[in-house]
Amino acid sequence: MSMMDIIRERRSVRTFDGKNISDDEAVKILEFAQKVENPYDIGITWKILDAKKEGLSSAVIAGTNTYIAGKLLRVPHAEEAFGYSFEKVVLFAKSLGIGTTMIGGTMNRSAFERAMNISGQEFLPCVSPLGYPAKKMSFKETMMRKGIKADTRFDFGEVFFDGSFDNPLSESKAGKLCEAFEAVRLAPSAVNKQPWRLVLCDGKVHFYEKRSKGFASGDGSDMQKIDMGIALCHFEVVAMELGVSVLLKIEDPGLEIKNDMVYIASFDIG
Numbered sequence: 001m002s003m004m005d006i007i008r009e010r011r012s013v014r015t016f017d018g019k020n021i022s023d024d025e026a027v028k029i030l031e032f033a034q035k036v037e038n039p040y041d042i043g044i045t046w047k048i049l050d051a052k053k054e055g056l057s058s059a060v061i062a063g064t065n066t067y068i069a070g071k072l073l074r075v076p077h078a079e080e081a082f083g084y085s086f087e088k089v090v091l092f093a094k095s096l097g098i099g100t101t102m103i104g105g106t107m108n109r110s111a112f113e114r115a116m117n118i119s120g121q122e123f124l125p126c127v128s129p130l131g132y133p134a135k136k137m138s139f140k141e142t143m144m145r146k147g148i149k150a151d152t153r154f155d156f157g158e159v160f161f162d163g164s165f166d167n168p169l170s171e172s173k174a175g176k177l178c179e180a181f182e183a184v185r186l187a188p189s190a191v192n193k194q195p196w197r198l199v200l201c202d203g204k205v206h207f208y209e210k211r212s213k214g215f216a217s218g219d220g221s222d223m224q225k226i227d228m229g230i231a232l233c234h235f236e237v238v239a240m241e242l243g244v245s246v247l248l249k250i251e252d253p254g255l256e257i258k259n260d261m262v263y264i265a266s267f268d269i270g
């Protein structure tokens with residue numbers, strides 16, 4: 001299966017079939033996570049957790065006892081790095097037939113932080129259950145997906161731009177990179193807000209975050225920056241699959257932006 005196929009088929013899974021994933025699969029996922037690098041070169045410590053043993057729970061998850069969580073130092077770009085790396089793990093799990101849901105809010109966070117031995121400068125952005133998707137979603141999951149319109153995404157021209165934010169990008173203008181943009185469009189995001197806005201400009205793709213209210217917390221962390229890391233991951237893996245090399249740079253091109261937008265990073269297109 002190609003990365004693009006995996007991205008197209010992935011969805012958050014909240015109802016699992018009740019069987020634990022095998023030890024072998026748990027080790028494979030952990031080893032994969034430990035090897036994933038991110039363009040910010042920020043180290044992440046991963047653990048597979050037994051929910052019963054550690055007293056972990058999420059009100060939205062049913063039918064699995066296994067979680068994966070990661071912790072890292074609270075340094076600049078930590079959230080983007082985490083989102084990028086975690087999404088690679090999510091896509092790898094999907095390739096093994098294992099379902100996931102990134103969870104940043106609906107869990108007993110302090111129990112997860114205890115299980116991960118979070119110390120002073122560290123934080124735990126998100127966790128995910130790991131398990132085999134149940135044949136049928138629970139009523140709760142179905143209602144939740146409806147509530148946040150989890151099956152819809154903005155149109156291509158609403159989130160991707162050509163040269164400046166005044167010109168929507170067409171699929172034909174995106175050319176050989178069309179599928180890489182499409183992979184960003186399909187990405188998961190907190191409450192499905194899809195905060196990514198991309199501008200194709202002079203051989204570069206600039207990534208911006210359109211911030212929604214309520215995601216930045218008092219300690220300076222911003223859950224939507226995790227979404228931005230996921231977007232960078234999707235763009236990169238599909239560009240590579242298309243034979244296009246991309247190089248991450250943080251060089252604000254100074255485009256005119258609205259107050260609710262923040263520049264994140266750019267890819268130089270090879």
Ligand SMILES: Cc1cc2nc3c(=O)[nH]c(=O)nc-3n(C[C@H](O)[C@H](O)[C@H](O)COP(=O)(O)O)c2cc1C
Nearest residue numbers: 011012102103104105106150188189190191192226
């Ligand atoms: C950073 C992040 C945090 C999330 N936090 C939660 C959460 O706390 N609870 C939850 O049920 N889903 C959570 N989600 C899953 C999103 O709701 C989901 O990705 C989005 O609705 C799109 O649906 P899909 O993943 O099925 O495509 C989170 C997703 C991301 C990327």
